[in-house]
Amino acid sequence: MQTKTKNNHIGRKISRIRELRGMKQETLAEELGISQQAVSNIENSEKVDDAKLEEIAKALGVTKEGIENFSEEAILNIIGNTYHVDNSSAVNYGCTFNPLDKLIDAYEENKKLYERLLQAEKDKVDYLEKLVK
Structure with a gap:
């Protein structure tokens, strides 16, 4: 028996991006001019129409494609591949x-x-x- 992966659940992606941006549902609701319950319903929806997705993307400061293609693994890979500590730098952060x-x-x-x-x-x-x- 196969289980269907919910990899393309737009609502969860919106929720995760909102959380990563440090934004509450109430704040997103104000940006969109809707209620917090409506934002909750959107985040529980598997699909969101394109016009609403554009509005949400703008409020979150990302692109529509950014929401559609969002994945936690990609974020972790980007962080893992770009973050490094260079103790040999000449920059002095002390007094x-x-x-x-x-x-x-x-x-x-x-x-x-x-x-x-x-x-x-x-x-x-x-x-x-x-x-x-």
Whole structure:
């Protein structure tokens, strides 16, 4: 006994593309001007008419053919064949400054500010002493 594969179930493809795009059914429904239940019905449908499929494709940011030819295996193959880690690249994603230098600079600036504040208080005390005499 053979089981029929549901490889060409357009509704499931729409659902999966929507999920991969990080879109909720409500959002897709708003884009299409229909209810969330209507989107659910579309995603459960094996076939969708061409005009509606064009609208859905536009809302999802893909082509109609992209939906029709969508397959999880193809996506995984593309990712597997194009993603690689190259640790030998000259790009440095670390800090471009030494955090300790920044901390020392802040400490020095704070120290100077404190000394100016202290001098201002001394000047104020001197001025008040002159007024009292």
